Amino acid sequence: MSTKTKTLTKQEAFFEYLVRLADDRLILGHRLSEWCGHGPILEEDIALANVALDNIGHAASLYEYAAEVEGEDRHRDDIVYFRNDPEYKNLKMVELPKGDFGFTIARQFLFSAFSFFLYQGLAKADDEQFSGMAEKHLKEIKYHLRHSREWVLRLGDGTDESHQRMQDAFDGIWTFTGELFYMDEVDELLIDEGLGIDTSVFREDWKNLVTDVLEEATVTVPDFDQYMAEGGRKGLHTEHLGHLLAEMQHLRRSYPDAVWE
Amino acid sequence: MDEQEKQQEFQEKIDSGITIEPKDWMPERYRSQLIRMMSQHAHSEVVGMLPEGNWITRAPSLRRKMILLSKVQDEAGHGLYLYSATETLGTTREKVIDDLLEGKAKYSSIFNYPTLTWADVMVIGWLVDGAAIINQTMLARSSYGPYSRAMVRICKEESFHKKQGYEMVATMAQGTPEQQEMVQDAVNRWWWPTMMMFGPHDDDSPNSAELIKWGVKSKTNDELRQSFVDRHVEEAKAVGIEIPDPELEFNEETGHYDFGEIDWDEFWNVVKGNGPMNRERMKAKREAHENGEWVREAAEEYARKQKLSKEKAS
Numbered sequence: 220m221s222t223k224t225k226t227l228t229k230q231e232a233f234f235e236y237l238v239r240l241a242d243d244r245l246i247l248g249h250r251l252s253e254w255c256g257h258g259p260i261l262e263e264d265i266a267l268a269n270v271a272l273d274n275i276g277h278a279a280s281l282y283e284y285a286a287e288v289e290g291e292d293r294h295r296d297d298i299v300y301f302r303n304d305p306e307y308k309n310l311k312m313v314e315l316p317k318g319d320f321g322f323t324i325a326r327q328f329l330f331s332a333f334s335f336f337l338y339q340g341l342a343k344a345d346d347e348q349f350s351g352m353a354e355k356h357l358k359e360i361k362y363h364l365r366h367s368r369e370w371v372l373r374l375g376d377g378t379d380e381s382h383q384r385m386q387d388a389f390d391g392i393w394t395f396t397g398e399l400f401y402m403d404e405v406d407e408l409l410i411d412e413g414l415g416i417d418t419s420v421f422r423e424d425w426k427n428l429v430t431d432v433l434e435e436a437t438v439t440v441p442d443f444d445q446y447m448a449e450g451g452r453k454g455l456h457t458e459h460l461g462h463l464l465a466e467m468q469h470l471r472r473s474y475p476d477a478v479w480e
Numbered sequence: 481m482d483e484q485e486k487q488q489e490f491q492e493k494i495d496s497g498i499t500i501e502p503k504d505w506m507p508e509r510y511r512s513q514l515i516r517m518m519s520q521h522a523h524s525e526v527v528g529m530l531p532e533g534n535w536i537t538r539a540p541s542l543r544r545k546m547i548l549l550s551k552v553q554d555e556a557g558h559g560l561y562l563y564s565a566t567e568t569l570g571t572t573r574e575k576v577i578d579d580l581l582e583g584k585a586k587y588s589s590i591f592n593y594p595t596l597t598w599a600d601v602m603v604i605g606w607l608v609d610g611a612a613i614i615n616q617t618m619l620a621r622s623s624y625g626p627y628s629r630a631m632v633r634i635c636k637e638e639s640f641h642k643k644q645g646y647e648m649v650a651t652m653a654q655g656t657p658e659q660q661e662m663v664q665d666a667v668n669r670w671w672w673p674t675m676m677m678f679g680p681h682d683d684d685s686p687n688s689a690e691l692i693k694w695g696v697k698s699k700t701n702d703e704l705r706q707s708f709v710d711r712h713v714e715e716a717k718a719v720g721i722e723i724p725d726p727e728l729e730f731n732e733e734t735g736h737y738d739f740g741e742i743d744w745d746e747f748w749n750v751v752k753g754n755g756p757m758n759r760e761r762m763k764a765k766r767e768a769h770e771n772g773e774w775v776r777e778a779a780e781e782y783a784r785k786q787k788l789s790k791e792k793a794s
């Protein structure tokens with residue numbers, strides 16, 4: 220048996236790229252939406268729902284565009300509701316359970332800081348429809364970053380208990396941060412086409428931003444060079460994603476012929 | 481001016497349709513009744529997030545997920561807005577929330593019923609938000625300024641919620657046989673609890689006369705219930721949904737629908753805390769409150785530190 224490497228077409232790579240971005244934001248939005256009705260104060264029920272809506276809304280546009288790029292007459296909901304977990308390509312970071320409010324905030328901050336740099340690039344992508352979407356979402360990301368940064372400061376530099384909880388949250392999630400910068404042949408092809416972003420370009424900027432905020436919050440910055448977990452982009456997930464998808468998809472799959480729009 | 485003259489002047493203002501503002505003199509009983517009513521209303525918005533929130537992660541399409549999530553978010557906004565309006569009467573949000581968590585304050589009993597299927601959430605939008613609109617349209621003319629202004633703003637969003645719920649009810653009622661069955665079953669379970677939302681009959685409603693005299697309410701419970709029935713029976717017909725009331729019949733003479741009697745034993749039982757979800761709803765709110773304690777403390781401590789370092793700097 221010979222292993223043949225299939226060469227990726229631009230169309231296939233673009234579809235995959237859009238779906239990866241969308242999966243990250245849908246799954247994160249799902250986790251954030253779990254807070255609705257259960258937040259520490261009513262203002263945060265509203266704020267986290269808002270961040271969730273921005274992420275899910277942007278994911279919806281990305282899936283819709285991905286379906287268009289694919290050209291097989293699929294609806295965005297087909298991509299969302301009828302793929303199994305190996306076919307989901309989100310980062311492991313976003314599928315982790317919501318944890319306490321500190322964990323949710325730590326994850327949101329790290330992810331929003333990354334998205335902030337990524338989307339500055341994507342907003343200039345060589346495709347009007349895609350760059351337009353990215354530009355619109357970039358405005359939302361700026362709010363997400365500000366909101367989560369403010370909470371990192373409050374909780375990190377609040378009480379002894381909140382400080383410890385934030386330290387634990389960052390220590391716990393750190394091993395999942397390396398995957399933010401994962402790149403493979405999909406990225407390479409799209410970088411050449413002016414559609415994708417070389418994330419290594421802003422890795423130092425991201426580290427600096429994160430370091431500044433954590434230091435201001437009196438949180439000890441974990442080691443950027445520690446062992447980093449990967450796999451999400453290849454469909455190898457944690458055990459949590461299967462449960463999340465079971466919940467998200469069960470109603471839609473139970474009545475495949477029904478119309479819900 | 482003695483107490484009696486003040487009372488008289490207050491009543492004259494009410495009778496001539498002048499709204500009462502926070503700084504105006506008001507009878508203590510007016511104040512306490514409004515605190516009770518408005519905080520109860522705020523709690524209902526917030527507890528109401530739970531049965532609907534129950535389906536956000538399982539919504540059957542992305543569009544429906546976003547609609548539901550923003551609806552539940554709106555309800556949180558209504559709660560916040562109403563808590564602020566209540567604070568104008570000289571209480572605090574912390575105090576009235578503590579009353580809720582300690583079981584001293586009530587919220588609308590409708591939220592003590594479970595959302596068992598997706599259709600339940602859509603039927604809540606149609607019927608429960610529909611009932612809320614009828615009540616709140618009246619309260620938008622209430623004599624207390626901050627309350628009536630809150631209602632005007634909130635009513636606009638409730639109308640939107642009702643429209644979206646009704647749209648999905650219609651889609652399901654014209655959908656597959658399973659969808660039709662699911663939505664009819666939800667209407668069967670929610671119709672009577674929604675009818676109960678307007679409260680006891682007028683002769684069993686001790687506060688009604690006083691609230692009407694003070695211009696807080698302008699219609700009785702039974703009048704409001706009648707407008708709810710008249711409106712929603714027509715809407716049900718339009719999409720082929722059956723209302724689970726064999727006595728429902730249009731009365732040519734009155735121009736209204738006649739309807740059957742509410743099961744008042746069930747009503748009082750749920751009010752007293754024995755509805756299917758009373759305990760769980762309160763448990764969920766208490767847990768959220770307890771789990772959020774460290775966050776609120778940290779925010780307070782951080783603000784204190786910030787203030788201190790600003791003072792030092794200046």
Ligand SMILES: [Fe+2]
Pocket residue numbers: 269270273359
């Ligand atoms: Fe937003």
Ligand SMILES: [Fe+2]
Pocket residue numbers: 525554555558634638
């Ligand atoms: Fe509401």
Ligand SMILES: [Fe+2]
Pocket residue numbers: 555609637638641
């Ligand atoms: Fe509503």
